[in-house]
Amino acid sequence: MASMAILMMLLLSTELVSGKVVQFIFGDSLSDVGNNNHLTRSLARANLPWYGIDFGNGLPNGRYCNGRTVADIIGDETGLPRPPAFLDDSLSEDVILVKGVNFASGGGGILNDTGSLFVQRFCFYKQIELFQGTQELIQRKIGKAAADKFFKEARYVVALGSNDFINNFLLPIYKDSWKYSDSGFINYLMSTLENQLKLLHSLGARQLIVFGLGPMGCIPLQRILSSSGDCQDRTNKLALGFNKAASKLLDNLSKTLPNANYKFGDAYDVVGNVIDNPHQYGFNNSDSPCCSFGQIRPALTCIPVSTLCTDRSKYVFWDEYHPSDKANEIIANEIIRKLGFLRPNATNAPSPSPADAPSSD
Numbered sequence: 513m514a515s516m517a518i519l520m521m522l523l524l525s526t527e528l529v530s531g532k533v534v535q536f537i538f539g540d541s542l543s544d545v546g547n548n549n550h551l552t553r554s555l556a557r558a559n560l561p562w563y564g565i566d567f568g569n570g571l572p573n574g575r576y577c578n579g580r581t582v583a584d585i586i587g588d589e590t591g592l593p594r595p596p597a598f599l600d601d602s603l604s605e606d607v608i609l610v611k612g613v614n615f616a617s618g619g620g621g622i623l624n625d626t627g628s629l630f631v632q633r634f635c636f637y638k639q640i641e642l643f644q645g646t647q648e649l650i651q652r653k654i655g656k657a658a659a660d661k662f663f664k665e666a667r668y669v670v671a672l673g674s675n676d677f678i679n680n681f682l683l684p685i686y687k688d689s690w691k692y693s694d695s696g697f698i699n700y701l702m703s704t705l706e707n708q709l710k711l712l713h714s715l716g717a718r719q720l721i722v723f724g725l726g727p728m729g730c731i732p733l734q735r736i737l738s739s740s741g742d743c744q745d746r747t748n749k750l751a752l753g754f755n756k757a758a759s760k761l762l763d764n765l766s767k768t769l770p771n772a773n774y775k776f777g778d779a780y781d782v783v784g785n786v787i788d789n790p791h792q793y794g795f796n797n798s799d800s801p802c803c804s805f806g807q808i809r810p811a812l813t814c815i816p817v818s819t820l821c822t823d824r825s826k827y828v829f830w831d832e833y834h835p836s837d838k839a840n841e842i843i844a845n846e847i848i849r850k851l852g853f854l855r856p857n858a859t860n861a862p863s864p865s866p867a868d869a870p871s872s873d
């Protein structure tokens with residue numbers, strides 16, 4: 513009997529030890545799946561219709577989109593479960609062990625100050641702090657050795673940075689906006705990000721991807737800053753500068769940190785192409801939000817009294833800030849292609865690019 517019990521325990525613990533590969537996601541509104549909806553004082557919440565209209569039961573679920581996030585799609589395509597929001601009521605050690613955790617929070621940034629205008633949000637350092645708490649819970653549940661293995665095998669996604677520009681550096685109410693030059697600010701972001709990624713490495717992260725920024729000068733919120741409605745050139749240049757520096761940083765970290773497989777993937781060029789040639793990708797609009805409140809802009813004006821475009825799959829932007837589900841699919845496919853992820857039934861062939869897409873990079 514005793515040996516039977518020991519065998520059972522062994523089987524159980526092997527199951528846990530060799531358990532699932534899960535994801536831990538750190539990010540902003542582009543990856544939030546419900547954290548901010550639990551931050552009751554936050555001014556950035558996707559908790560009203562029409563958010564989520566093309567997802568599950570169609571009710572708001574915390575995603576700042578009509579449908580899926582880029583991280584949802586990449587996880588689905590690579591066979592990883594979708595991690596619940598850290599603040600989700602369903603979260604428990606058992607759930608974490610099979611699904612991981614998503615710490616992403618709308619308005620959050622690499623810098624602590626970023627997004628303070630939204631009152632409540634988790635900045636990246638706060639998200640890492642919450643992750644440390646999660647690690648302690650799991651260690652207590654399955655023991656230190658098994659926990660170390662679990663966290664080393666997990667996949668890590670880091671997707672932050674646009675708020676550090678849109679809701680910090682580019683707003684004169686923030687001191688960073690007058691303290692730094694454009695390149696000085698990017699350097700400051702990189703040194704902060706470097707420390708954060710090294711901290712995650714020290715906590716066990718070995719397989720990690722960082723998503724780059726898109727042409728954020730072309731989000732509807734930026735376009736209305738000029739009477740011409742054109743993309744903001746300086747904002748786009750900042751995104752390109754960020755991507756270039758982050759790509760170098762990740763290469764370097766991957767070489768210098770022990771056993772680190774750290775990668776950088778962005779979809780800037782493809783999204784730029786989509787915005788310039790929407791019809792080639794099956795879109796009919798690439799400059800205004802599908803969900804909008806007439807001419808009353810900017811700000812988050814996708815609210816219950818807003819009107820929706822007739823065909824959501826024809827719009828690149830869902831609201832003033834965020835791409836639609838369809839655009840996220842293109843972004844996710846590009847990142848999958850660049851990082852060489854295999855799809856579930858994949859051969860080694862690269863993922864198909866959208867119909868008639870002009871080739872990029």
Ligand SMILES: *[C@@H]1O[C@H](CO)[C@@H](O)[C@H](O)[C@H]1NC(C)=O
Pocket residue numbers: 624637638641
């Ligand atoms: C940012 O916040 C973290 C904790 O969340 C803190 O440890 C760190 O010192 C802060 N950094 C700055 C520059 O304020």
Ligand SMILES: *[C@@H]1O[C@H](CO)[C@@H](O)[C@H](O)[C@H]1NC(C)=O
Pocket residue numbers: 760761764765768
């Ligand atoms: C790479 O990282 C090392 C160690 O952190 C640092 O000394 C070096 O300057 C970095 N190189 C580049 C190109 O960033």
Ligand SMILES: *[C@@H]1O[C@H](CO)[C@@H](O)[C@H](O)[C@H]1NC(C)=O
Pocket residue numbers: 796823826
């Ligand atoms: C594209 O939008 C124009 C008006 O902006 C409309 O007349 C046309 O029917 C739309 N095409 C599709 C395929 O939705």
Ligand SMILES: *[C@@H]1O[C@H](CO)[C@@H](O)[C@H](O)[C@H]1NC(C)=O
Pocket residue numbers: 856857
């Ligand atoms: C992928 O594999 C699953 C299960 O093996 C199968 O049901 C599905 O049809 C396959 N999809 C493609 C595109 O081959």
